[in-house]
Amino acid sequence: MISFDLIGNTPLVLLQSFSNKDVQIYAKLEQFNPGGSVKDRLGKHLIEMAIKENKIQQGDTVVEASAGNTGIGIALAANHYDIQAVIFAPEGFAEEKIAIIKALGAKVIRTEQTLGMTGAQVAAQAYEQSTGAFYLNQFDSKHNPDAYQSTLGKEITDQLDNVDYFVSGVGSGGTFTGVAKHLTAHQVESVIVEPEGSILSGGQPHAHDIEGIGSEKWPDFLSKSLVADIIKVSDEDAFNNVKRIARQEGLLVGSSSGAALQGALEIKKHIKQGIIVTIFPDGSDRYMSKQILNYKE
Incomplete structure (x- = not known):
């Protein structure tokens, strides 16, 4: 094996402190890729x-x-x-x-x-x-979602026997689209998380502190038929979750991961039982200069 072969097949972990016997939240840890992200x-x-x-x-x-x-x-x-x-x-x-x-x-x-x-x-x-x-034009390339459909999407269903909800942030839209396409055949509801200031669920675009997700226009290759719901997340909730994930799970993740967890927790509030899977796209190590673990302290 060479280092390039380490891309993919990342761990899927149960977030114990955010789950209970009726609703479990799992996260794909994409920081384990050699370049540190999805x-x-x-x-x-x-x-x-x-x-x-x-x-x-x-x-x-x-x-x-x-x-x-x-x-x-x-x-x-x-x-x-x-x-x-x-x-x-x-x-x-x-x-x-x-x-x-x-x-x-x-x-x-x-x-x-x-x-x-x-x-x-x-x-x-x-x-x-x-x-x-x-x-390469990641934002308009048909190959963007294809990068995830047969890799990340399939890994999730290989690692879990049953999934009820998939929740993910959207930047270019490729990760969500590819995984949601794969999960459609498994009767999974796919939910988008976006920062306040992103426009997928309406409103005017404006700056936000969450990095890596958020859209100024609807991605061309993202079919609305794949989207069960869109959840808006504040910077404060996302960054507070980064700290909670570190202290309660021992995982150092980026702000888009904190946003993804918030989306999963919102779904958890409204269901009696089920399995929720989300993506933690990267780690907090590449955001230390932005004071990610000390946000507005």
Whole structure:
């Protein structure tokens, strides 16, 4: 086995302190991927599909817009296949993720914070047009949800005999879409968690402190038929849950994981029994500069 083979097959754990005999909450610990997040799966799949479709070959350059984790996953896969990677990342996100991308050998170009991910996408597209690099375009690629359907989705049903609810945050929408598609055949209700300031359940977009999830538009490949409900989560609840998960479960996770747990707890309030599965996308180690474990203290 080589390190690249460590992507996937992450642990699924029972969150004992948040469960009881009637309702159990399980979490997939995606920080156990070699790049530390669920997006390792995406980076691997996007690069491999671009090679398979003859869009790139050894020595070529790919470009992507990412706040961090997808950039890390792409850098890992690019290294494996001897591809160069350029990542456009908005200012304002955790600097640890940017440092990791650079450590993996990718070039990082920062974009204006106020323009958000949309500004980074525009810059990445312009870079493709001016240089001939291949724009992977995670936000619109059909390969995004495919990266999770037969991997993360199947792992969940392989690891648990029964699942009643799946709850996940949405950024590009690929993780939720891919897993929800797989779970549809298992009669699972799939629920989206989004920060206040994300627009999937309505309202105007605005800034939020939860990183990695939240949308400025409805993802093109996310079918509304897959969505049983959408739960809004505040920054305060998400970050308080990060601290609770650390102290009660011994798991150091990111703010999107705290948001995902809040969604699971909201579902738990309204059911008498069942099994809820969620995704903890990454760890808290890459957010220490943002005071993730001391939020507003």
